[in-house]
Amino acid sequence: MKAASRTMTSAADRTQAVDDTRGRPAARAALVAVPVLVVLTAAPLVLGAYPVSTMTRILAFAVLVLSVDLLTGVTGLPTLGQAAYFGAGAYTAALVGIHLTSDALVQALAGLAAGLVTAAVTGWVAVRARGIVFLMLTLAIGESVHQVADTWSAVGASNGLAGMPPISLFGGAPLVAAGFVYWWVLAVAVIVYAAVALVVRSPYGRTLRGIRDNEPRLRALGYRPALARYGVFCMAGAVAGAGGALWAAHTRFVSPGDLGFEVAALALLSVVIGGAGSLWGPCLGAALVLLVRDNLSASIGGHGPLVLGLAFVAVVFLLPRGIAGIRRRKERLS
């Protein structure tokens, strides 16, 4: 009990500083969002295929990171299991693509549903706990799903699921060029982000933040935190599943490594680097982590993990509230 309450207060301390969703009109958010969206949408027109491909992967991974932030930053439940629902969505979208239809919308919805169902089935075990125990339970779920993916021949076992045809939209031609796939992934990612942001700003979101900050008080007020936690767990699973479908749409190949411990750990770390609870910070964290892992590591002869490790240590000391906390700190100082 003591450890759990200590976890909650420390999570609350951390995130209250960056929790800027109270009393902040939506108009201000839109003012920042519009130029960002313009830059993102214009990217394929100026960049080559490889950078755009990198950005597509970052966007799909950012959706996963968003689901982790929903659980960890907003509700105070640190999780290492979201990669399982991400993988469930990716495998489902790939199977739909190979056997049913290459329509991207159908695949995305199938991935979302797969993530939702998997989370609903496994979530009731996990949400009974909090803090480090919840973390370990989600790790157990993640690793178990990873094992299933690694040994089940229907999804290709350890060789993965290859041969997914390119996605198509609304009955059009297959989208093979990197830029078009990027635009689809961007559109879905933006919609998912908006939906999650709406949830966080809603009364339900306030309940979630109440669970993070002081659950006994919430219960004293008559709320049912257990139900709320289960609800957000399923929601996060659906978001992760949608991210997985986007990932599959881009890479057209899913393997067990896509839902392994490394992915889960990187997602959680992206949240911490970006600033838990702020939603947009973790997306930047996701970009940073993927860029370091994939792009930087090739140029330094395979010492990527070393750079990543040093980056983590640096971030903890230089950016204690994550990237999203930079603004807060500046405001405090002025």
Added chain:
Amino acid sequence: MIVLSADLRMIRKSTPVLVFMAAALVLSGCAGSSLDQSSGTQSSGTVKIGLLVPLSGVYAPLGEDMSNGFKLYLDQHGGKLGGRTAEVVSADEGEGPQTGVPAAQKLVTQDQAAAVVGVVNSATALGLRDFFHESQKPLLIANAGADDITGARKSEYVWRTSFANGRVSAALGSTVAKEVKGGVYLIAADYAAGREMVAGFRKTFEAAGGKVAGEKYTPFGKTQDFQPFLSAIRGSDAKAVYSFYAGAEAVSFVKQYQQFGLSGSTPLYGTGFLTEGGVLDAQGEAAVGVKTSLHYSTELDTPRNKEFVAAYRKAYDEAPTVYAVQAYDAASVLDKALGSAPQASGAELVKALGAVGTVDSPRGQWSFDADHDAQQKYYLREVRSSGGAVVNAVVSELS
């Protein structure tokens, strides 16, 4: 008024975010267009070859050997392939497709490599097949052994200079059936390669009249303690064991095979990777007597191999491994193919690869078969102690 200045402050505060993002984008570089499929061609003086091998992670030792083998060929031929100076661009395949696929994409779309050589992990190879097929660039696989790469998922752009899981293990089947009077226990790591190896062995083994005493798969990458399985082997009436493991599991398995008392009573057979390279050094005396099938051994007594081993030792101060030979041969195959591909475009290269003919390799003479796989000889090797070290002595050729 106050509201307006607050909004301006907001925009100012968000500029670090935008600058950060823009910097991140610029860092990725720009080349070509992302709204169509483009495939560049090479200038006539140099040719860019992508080398995709693991530089970090569990497979890094293999990546190092492959890199060494490839570079040795270049050094021996003045850094030229097909008459042109070869510019080798290295990329880290990492431990799996999550890092391997983006790295290959970078080599092809950003670095404009004419061909990519390497790939240790089978899942990565299978995941890259569509990309290389659609980009119309050749991929020369210098290790990944999945049967599907030249089977169900073959492509005119994917060529393999290494081996297929099913074939390298099948080579041992009839020999074991002849040598062992009794049942043979099959045990391997539970992943695609392990299952394909056992399946390949089992086919030729049973066809030659062999009897299987049991079949077990151990959790891949997670098994440090083989005692329950070794006890099960002892409990069955198996007279010999066929196994496939690689890397750390091979070390643990062979060492524990001896520690738990099986090596004296039950001969151990396996596919060559069980006792190859760094793994054999770690196993030491525990591996003596283990018989394996593989398409290469450092002890092959041919002038070509002796010359290769001496050159490799001189350059890298250690013995070569099968991985080094596979990459070395990939370089020699590219050398021949580029010689008859003046534009070095994908279509030209694959046509030239089809016409490469016999390759004179340290492992013997081999050529590409109709599925773009290496048609080659396999050798029966036995681990013997020689001059303080353990080596894979070549016992005979396997038909």
Added chain:
Amino acid sequence: MATYLVSVLNGLAMGALLFAIALGLSLVFGMMDVLNLAHGAVYLVGAYIAVALAADGASPAAFVLAVLLAGVAGAVLGGLLAGLTRATPHHLDQALLTLGVSLVVAETLSAVFGNDVHSIAAPAPVAGSVTVFGETYPVYRLLVIAFGLVLAAGVYVLVERSPLGSLIRATVADRGMVSALGVNTGRVLVGVFAAGAGLAAVGGVLAGPILGAQPGLDEKVLLLALVVVVIGGLGSVRGALLGAVLIGQVQALGTALLPEYASFLIFAAMGLVLLLRPAGLLPARAAVHA
């Protein structure tokens, strides 16, 4: 039947090693609420010290030296980590920080020793095998079991019967109160951190002849240690012992009894325990709050 008894022995050997490794992690978590993800890297440092000094198993003296050196190196690393984590009071930050440190340490070890798998031979006098329950069994593992028993006894005496032990237990239960009594809890914490890390490194040396040394081993060991700590109860010495024995048996006996589900067994066991007892099997007794 003999097979299963031998598996039980194996489980005890693994359990002894896990106890040595997980004890420090559990105490550090229970006492300081610090999530130390660099614990696996400390273990790996010990394993590589064994590679450097005693890999060929020629002399027992070299092995003993490796054990001592690992203890010192582990303690130094533990003290360093204690200082670093003092500055970061929040779990997620600690996870990030200690993971970063573990990546740096693991990469440094890879750079120095290479990426190959290294095997360590047991010291010559005990490298052989004996017949136990009708099966051949390595002597070294029996020694590891003996070590585990000695360690458990020693830790019991230290923690339950000595003034230092009561100080440690009190600090786990209520650090504020102990500090109010005039004890420099900072030093106690650093001391426990260093001792726990030293023990983990020693575990690395002792596990060397069984597990070897290779990149990536630190993650596997860390995961097992975390499972042991969570099952046993955070901050509880008895919990760490019970958890270690249990996980050791699940791995060994479980694999012998249910080989098809071998990969799921650890997590299934953990899930089951946490469902029934969310605080762990033998949680440390915390002070009563107002």
